[in-house]
Amino acid sequence: DAGVIQSPRHEVTEMGQEVTLRCKPISGHNSLFWYRQTMMRGLELLIYFNNNVPIDDSGMPEDRFSAKMPNASFSTLKIQPSEPRDSAVYFCASRDTGRANYGYTFGSGTRLTVV
Amino acid sequence: SQQGEEDPQALSIQEGENATMNCSYKTSINNLQWYRQNSGRGLVHLILIRSNEREKHSGRLRVTLDTSKKSSSLLITASRAADTASYFCATDARDKIIFGKGTRLHILP
Numbered sequence: 064d065a066g067v068i069q070s071p072r073h074e075v076t077e078m079g080q081e082v083t084l085r086c087k088p089i090s091g092h093n094s095l096f097w098y099r100q101t102m103m104r105g106l107e108l109l110i111y112f113n114n115n116v117p118i119d120d121s122g123m124p125e126d127r128f129s130a131k132m133p134n135a136s137f138s139t140l141k142i143q144p145s146e147p148r149d150s151a152v153y154f155c156a157s158r159d160t161g162r163a164n165y166g167y168t169f170g171s172g173t174r175l176t177v178v
Numbered sequence: 179s180q181q182g183e184e185d186p187q188a189l190s191i192q193e194g195e196n197a198t199m200n201c202s203y204k205t206s207i208n209n210l211q212w213y214r215q216n217s218g219r220g221l222v223h224l225i226l227i228r229s230n231e232r233e234k235h236s237g238r239l240r241v242t243l244d245t246s247k248k249s250s251s252l253l254i255t256a257s258r259a260a261d262t263a264s265y266f267c268a269t270d271a272r273d274k275i276i277f278g279k280g281t282r283l284h285i286l287p
Contacts, residue, residue, distance in 0.1 A: 067220075096274065106221075106266065106277040119274065154220060160273065166211050166223025167275060 067170035069155050075176045081143040084173045087136055088157030096167065097130055097140050098154040106154075112138065113160065145177045182210075182267040182278035190284040197254040199281040201267030202247075210243055211268045211275060212252050221266065224252075257285050 068087040076082050088095045096111040110120040112132045132138040142149055152174050156167040182203045191197050209228045213221040227234045227243045227250065234241045240253040254261055262285045268275040
């Protein structure tokens with residue numbers, strides 16, 4: 064199992080540009096989570112999906128952020144337009160809700176820098 | 179918003195010593211999990227303790243949970259240089275987990 068795969072690993076973009084982060088969860092996992100990590104705020108839950116359906120997006124900071132999960136093996140987090148304060152490491156995680164007492168598996172993250 | 183809060187924020191100990199980190203949380207939980215994050219890497223799940231459990235072991239790790247005090251502790255025995263990392267507690271209240279800000283552990287040679 065290759066684990067949770069995120070791309071790109073690093074992204075540097077100019078303010079105002081659109082940014083798309085990608086995530087492939089572990090096969091068979093039916094929940095997917097997007098987190099953002101900064102020094103100031105720590106790890107924040109942005110949104111999560113169960114069976115490809117968005118369940119809770121209350122952590123999405125602004126309308127500039129959107130996330131989709133068109134199928135069980137792929138999710139995107141899009142920021143449009145990007146701003147310098149969006150600079151952070153974005154993590155995707157997945158789990159199998161049928162195994163509720165097992166931990167989440169995290170990807171390696173995407174380090175986003177908006178200049 | 180953070181649910182769990184780790185204490186201390188940073189900890190430095192000599193290799194071979196035991197490291198203890200604490201976590202306090204605010205609301206009822208189904209389980210509590212501990213994760214490790216090495217610098218520049220993703221989070222790795224270490225151990226999960228259910229709300230009806232009081233203590234759990236995994237190798238050199240020992241986790242306790244006191245639901246009456248809404249607190250947990252992670253003990254790493256016989257620390258090694260490779261244990262240098264940030265450690266996070268995460269509370270699972272329903273179908274999502276919320277992280278604390280973590281404890282930065284540094285093992286001195």
